[in-house]
Amino acid sequence: MWPRRGLYVITPDETSTERLLARVTPVLGLAPALLQYRNKLADPALRREQAAALLPLCREHGVPLIVNDDWRLAAELDADGAHLGGDDGDLREARHAVGTEMILGASCYDSIERARRAADDGASYIAFGAFHLSGTKPGARRAQPSLLREAAALALPRVAIGGITPSNARPLIEAGADLVAVIGGLFDAPDPQAAARAYIACFEETHR
Ligand SMILES: Cc1ncc(COP(=O)(O)OP(=O)(O)O)c(N)n1
């Protein structure tokens, strides 16, 4: 059973596999709930190489590895899961192909309807955002915290994403976010490990 609450780390775009591992390792040491491999600059060969390199590191730290966009690559590498957005194929088909054990996350943006469909199609978690202006995705559609409350009825872990920092994470957790997914707030911080600790503290200090 994977952890249903906590920090969900997403990797920054990094073309050097060596640098990617060096950046991710200190954060993995803090045992975040999940790590997603996401790289919008990599071609398919580099994505395969980087996801394969992250897998033993994640296993060593007991952190499930989620591959962004590509459930086939996730299945081929025997990763723990995949994250699918609106352009990343059919969730129902993916669930049918990978079986019940693999974690399949779904982007629901600002839509409860999308979340209902994702739940029907076999999602393991539902992700909403962007809750704040995101440096990684400045054009991302914005979502309101009330959506997290509304989605409680779907009885799936709720992920909040988009411009989340240790300073603005608490109200989202109070509104129902089980996991907060972050890229820039961690990897653009002067000390990513300290930033990761600060996110983790938000969960320890927020009760609902
Ligand atoms: C946890 C999580 N939530 C949302 C996304 C965004 O997925 P998508 O809309 O497919 O956009 P890209 O990440 O592929 O640019 C995500 N990756 N992870």
Ligand SMILES: Cc1nc(C(=O)O)sc1CCOP(=O)(O)O
């Ligand atoms: C990849 C992604 N998806 C989003 C959505 O709203 O679905 S926002 C986003 C960017 C997340 O990075 P940062 O923590 O740097 O804002």
Ligand SMILES: [Mg+2]
């Ligand atoms: Mg995607």
